[in-house]
Amino acid sequence: MNRVIGICNLHDGPDLGLLTENRPLGAVTFLGRYGLMDFALSNLSNSGIDRINILVEKNVRAVRAHVREGQTWINNTKTGYLRLFFNEKTIANPRFNTDISNLLANRSFFEDETGDFILITNPFMLASVDFRPFIDAHIASGAEASVIYKHVITADTDYLNCGTLSIEKDGLVSKISNNAGMKKAVDVSLGTYVFNRETFEKILRMSREVSLLYGLRKMLRYCIDEKLLKLNAWEFTGFVAPMLNLSDYINHSLELLTYSLRSKLFLDDWPIYTVTHNTPPALYGPDADVKNCFIANGCIIKGKVRNSIISRDVIIEEGTSVDNSIIFTKSVVGKGIKVNYVLADKSVKILQCHEVNGQKDEFLFIEQGAHI
């Protein structure tokens, strides 16, 4: 097997508003149980890529707290590893804190690695992707790098500001543009690449001469524009849930309550791994009334819950009704309170009110630890 070095890139991720204020997107809770980066890490792991490097832009603590020693995603704990990289010099200087500067600051670690290919993926295009056929197709193409794309027919409303690809007959990318929502049908880059090693190192070196402000995404556009890179395009036809803004996050979370969609993201032979929190099972009281919900372990559900996602160790008290909401870990909704269209961050206590309402197209966000 070809030696592949895996990278999960937490730089340059979308802004999910208050959800990503104090944590990187990759560490945002998803479906009550996961961190968003679990999908990228599990794709690497399930694809047999056992050497995983996470490029951390900021909030190292939150990433460390989520991945711990990394053994959740590692097959052989001696030959494999999961490491975190961040650039201490630029972490306080966001404009210079690019994925490339991070890689260069930690260059010595990569120089020691044997490996023919570098695979870079990200936590915001949620999908179950087997990277093995992608790598095989890359090798067969003879290109210097390859990118995964999805053909999208709703690009006028979805995947806005994502990179779109102009793909020539030979499968190579001739242009990378921005999706401004002008067309319905486009080929959207999923931001997952495989590079021949020497190509990757060449792009990193070149970036210092082009612009210190350029991250990988901008460097790739530059290379394509200047015809410096043979970039092959590989189509992914499976289900993708892009997490590009807060409403993507809310909508995709809730739509996955529908089995037909959920079964496209969670495939039988493609487990999504996450860390254990040693929680007990969920407990349902005598008056529990739950329909169309994800309930995570450790919850105590005594009231009514509809069309909602309830994370670990949440308490829903008697006489309470929670509708169309996403409640994060360790939150409490007290007795007799009505909650509708609410996104409650971690450890929120809703105790001193009768009703908390957002709206369908504008959820009420309650910040971490808030008491209401």
Next chain:
Amino acid sequence: MPYKIVAMILAGGKGTRLESLTKKIAKPAVSFAAKYRIIDFPLSNCANSGINNVGVLMQYEALALDSYVSNGEKWGLNGVHSFMATLTPRQTEDSAKWYKGTADAITQNIDFLDAQNPDYVLILSGDHIYKTLYNEMIDLHVSSAADATISVIEVDPSEASRFGIMAVNKNDVITEFQEKPKVPKSNLASMGIYVFTWKTLRSYLKEDEKNDESDHDFGKNIIPTMLATGKKLQAFRFQGYWKDVGTLVSLHQANMDIALDRRELDLFDGDDLTKIYSEDTHSVPQYVGTKGSIKRSIANQGAIILGSVDSCVVSNEVVIEEGAICTRCVIMAGARIKKGTKINNAIVAPDTVVGGKQEINLGKPDVVLVSGGSYK
């Protein structure tokens, strides 16, 4: 701890009274409370008590249990000062023999214990459900200068004849041991949890080994012999929930105690000092469907509840299909209750498919075991 202690968990028994539930796995590996295995309880209790040197003695169908226990990582027993060993019978230079009794299992591992060189040995059973810290019992053992300390629990006098009964003096020093007595002299039953001073136990095991008449059992042989030869045996009065889940009825009852939130054994108290650790499956979150309902129950991640569930224990990867009605059931991992099935007071074995439009055990007070494919 100023002294060294090793816990030895007896997990080798066949567990025949659990019928086909233990057909291919040892009783300590049987599922409990939707997420756990029975052996999670003594192992977590050890970890929480700061006892990080543990031997697990296995014999019957050790494969699943051994791979579950593994290196002890699930209970944190793989740390730098920790030591976890699975101890199955082994061929030695002199012989190859099975464990003949609870005491013989320890005797055959004297070399293991000698290598650890503990001051005290804690003997536990792998099939009890309880949450405790052993420290108080060990402290009593040390402060009372006992040779052995036996954990006892008060039982109803009418039931005392089912247990090994300890008669004690006013200082709770054991004066007499009665194995399943017709006329019990007290209501203090042995829980099969012992602390021994290792040097003393070692010499008694060596003597017992030579005795062909002996059953090589702690309750039947070692304890009575120690008592008869004037050793000091201290009783430790255990407070709280403790259940031997050796039968289908007791296993079902203990599961119901959790599902019905009786909080005698509280898994939901959030107390990090007495948390029970277990395996975490890589399951999707549990899902309750638009027509599903669940109350008075516990359910683990990966469960899909599309039917009606009342007073049940629902393990990971269980599917309750739409229209199925489950009451007072313990449904183990991977089982599927098909559409139209009504099932009551049952234990459903792992991976069992319970076929549609059947009525199983409705209105009946006795627990049934449903196992092995479709219910017959």
